[in-house]
Amino acid sequence: MTLLKTSFAAAVLGLGLAATAPAAEPAPAERANAIAFKFYAKEAAKPANLFFSPYSLHSAFAMAYEGAKGPTAAQIAAVFSFPPQAKSLRASVKSLSDGLDAAAKGAQLLQANAFWADQDYKFLPAYTGALTRHYKAEAKPANFKTAAEVSRRAINAWAEERTKGRITGLFPEGALNALTRLVLVNAVYFKGNWASPFAKGLTGEADFTRGDGQKIKVQMMGFSGTRDLEYGETENFQLVRLPYAGGSLAMLVALPKDGKKLADAAAGLSAARLAEMRAVLAEQKTKVFLPRFSFGSGFDLNGPLAEIGMPLAFTDAADFSGMDGTRRLYIQRAVHKAFVEVNEEGTEAAAATGIAMGVKSANFGFALLRADRPFLFLIEDVKSGLVLFMGKVEDPNSKE
Numbered sequence: 017m018t019l020l021k022t023s024f025a026a027a028v029l030g031l032g033l034a035a036t037a038p039a040a041e042p043a044p045a046e047r048a049n050a051i052a053f054k055f056y057a058k059e060a061a062k063p064a065n066l067f068f069s070p071y072s073l074h075s076a077f078a079m080a081y082e083g084a085k086g087p088t089a090a091q092i093a094a095v096f097s098f099p100p101q102a103k104s105l106r107a108s109v110k111s112l113s114d115g116l117d118a119a120a121k122g123a124q125l126l127q128a129n130a131f132w133a134d135q136d137y138k139f140l141p142a143y144t145g146a147l148t149r150h151y152k153a154e155a156k157p158a159n160f161k162t163a164a165e166v167s168r169r170a171i172n173a174w175a176e177e178r179t180k181g182r183i184t185g186l187f188p189e190g191a192l193n194a195l196t197r198l199v200l201v202n203a204v205y206f207k208g209n210w211a212s213p214f215a216k217g218l219t220g221e222a223d224f225t226r227g228d229g230q231k232i233k234v235q236m237m238g239f240s241g242t243r244d245l246e247y248g249e250t251e252n253f254q255l256v257r258l259p260y261a262g263g264s265l266a267m268l269v270a271l272p273k274d275g276k277k278l279a280d281a282a283a284g285l286s287a288a289r290l291a292e293m294r295a296v297l298a299e300q301k302t303k304v305f306l307p308r309f310s311f312g313s314g315f316d317l318n319g320p321l322a323e324i325g326m327p328l329a330f331t332d333a334a335d336f337s338g339m340d341g342t343r344r345l346y347i348q349r350a351v352h353k354a355f356v357e358v359n360e361e362g363t364e365a366a367a368a369t370g371i372a373m374g375v376k377s378a379n380f381g382f383a384l385l386r387a388d389r390p391f392l393f394l395i396e397d398v399k400s401g402l403v404l405f406m407g408k409v410e411d412p413n414s415k416e
Contacts, residue, residue, distance in 0.1 A: 042097065044108040044115075045402035046287060048074045050097035052403045053286050058320045060282065063227060065414055067313045067354045067407035069204050069367030076202040076369035078109070079129065079151055080347065083143050083339030084329070091326035112402060119397040122262010123208030128178040129153035132171055132199040134160045139198070143339045153200075160196040168192045171199055175368040178203035182312075182355040182366035191349050191372065198339065198373040206395065206404065208260035209362035214306070215240045216360045224307055225389045227278060227410055234307040234412045236388070237360055242303050247383040248296030249273075252281035255293055256304055256385045257398070260362060264399040267363060268294075269306065270392040271385055278390040278408060285392075294401075302383040307412035310357035317350035317369075332376045339373065348374030356407060365395060365405050 052070035059066055074096055081092045092098065099105045116125060129151045133139055135158065147153040156174075158167040168187050175186045183203065192199065214237040222236035246257040254273060259266040270293065272281035318330045328334055334346035354367035387409075395405040 041099075041104065043401070044111040045397070045400045047097040047099070047108055048112060049287060049290075049401070049403045051077075051095065052406050053290075054095065054324050055320065056282075056285060056406055056408075058324060059315070060279070060408060063410060065309075065311045065313065065408065065410050065416060067311065067356045067365075067405065068315065068352060069354055069365075069369075069405050071402065071404050072202050072204045072354075072367040072369045073317075073352060075127070075129065075204075076200055076371055078105075079131070079147060079153065079200045079202070080329070080336070080371050080373075082146055083336045083345075085335045085337050088326075088328045088333075088335040091328050095321065095324050095326045112400065115400040116397060116402065116404075119264045119399060120262075123260050123265055124206065125208075125265070126178070126203075126205040128203045130156055130174060130201050132156045132158040132167060132201075134158055134197045136161060137197045137340070139340050140338070147200075158199070160192060161194050164192045164194060164196060165189070167196075167199075171201060171370065175201055175203050175370070179205045179355075179366035179368060180207075182364070183353050183368040186353055186368050186370050187349070187351060187372070191351065193374075195374040195377060196348060196372050197345060197375055200371040200373070201368060203366070203368040204404075205366045206265075207362070207364045208262075208265055210360075211259040211261045212239070212243050212245075213362070214238060214360040219308065219360060222305070222307075223388060224412055227390045232411065232413060234309075236305050236307050238305045239303060242301040244299055245302040245304070246297040247300050247302045247385070248293070248298060250293055250296055252276055253293060253392075254383075254385045255297060256302060256383070257297055258304070258306075259398070264397055265404070266396060266398050267358075268394045268396055269304075269385065269387060270394075271387050272389065272391065278392065278410075282392055282408075290403075300383055302385065305386040305388070306358070307387060307409070308359050309409055309412040310355075310359075311415050312353065312355040313407070313416070314354075315352045317352055318347065321350065334376075336373065344375045345373045346376055348372045354405070354407075356405065363395065367405070 218238040224234040248255045253270045329347045336345040349372040352369045356365045390410045
């Protein structure tokens with residue numbers, strides 16, 4: 017498993033994009049966060065818990081983008097905010113990698129990339145070399161033509177190992193077949209302790225009102241007294257930032273104000289809205305009540321990403337000729353799984369993204385935030401602004 021010192025994107029060679037660089041180049045974290053708000057808007061409409069890693073999605077699709085060309089590359093770049101020039105992309109991902117290495121001080125923050133190429137299929141050495149050189153991706157052999165199920169189990173075992181057992185069954189049975197030629201996988205694992213842990217003796221049963229109005233009993237955590245925390249309020253949210261020990265990683269909890277539904281409060285969530293939310297935070301004595309929760313989310317990405325703006329990659333019109341020199345490949349199946357557990361000590365989170373290429377055929381004199389209703393949360397690097405994980409809690413008792 018590789019500590020997050022590695023670059024998760026590489027040179028974009030020969031894409032032939034017509035777009036020119038904007039006057040003001042987006043910050044690296046702004047680019048990496050682009051998928052966060054698009055994907056959240058797409059998936060948050062479902063009445064269930066939601067958790068995913070924008071960082072993992074960005075990482076895995078950067079490897080696919082490496083081999084994309086023409087309109088296919090342009091669509092992927094638009095959805096993920098990848099810069100068209102290799103030099104800009106490399107500088108951006110290096111900045112993120114270096115920043116996350118510092119941010120993870122005192123926590124476990126691990127990333128690994130790998131690819132499985134069919135043993136009988138000819139890929140361009142420039143493409144596979146870029147994966148190993150710029151992404152530090154492990155190169156693995158596979159026999160998809162006659163042993164796709166064996167390869168699937170090996171890929172899933174790799175992802176499970178790299179996420180310390182938290183991500184299992186990344187690719188479901190039947191997801192890979194004799195037409196699969198390449199599988200790209202990114203895995204991310206995080207475990208951090210709160211800078212100010214919740215008091216275990218104060219955790220107790222409390223009411224939580226779900227989005228549908230039903231009251232359920234949850235295990236609600238609390239502090240003994242107050243803490244000096246960054247707290248703020250906008251028109252729609254109460255906000256508190258809970259730092260992890262050591263570096264600059266923190267959880268930002270966004271609780272809709274009384275009378276507001278999470279769906280309405282979070283409508284139109286964007287980089288600009290997040291910046292406004294962060295801007296109102298100021299240190300003050302704060303009392304926090306937060307439910308314990310632990311759940312996982314799984315996604316088939318083909319449909320959502322196509323609807324967000326990159327349909328070509330999943331069709332016979334796809335152009336991934338930067339991988340093999342032909343236009344035979346397309347994204348056969350893209351999947352993402354994520355897990356989060358929040359308790360008195362801290363947070364454990366993991367995610368993996370897999371992309372199979374196939375041939376065509378979340379006033380008391382002190383602030384009070386009581387998360388007793390659905391809420392949004394992000395695990396972010398306070399220094400750079402990068403959103404590492406993002407989710408919402410609709411039902412703390414649910415495991416999905």
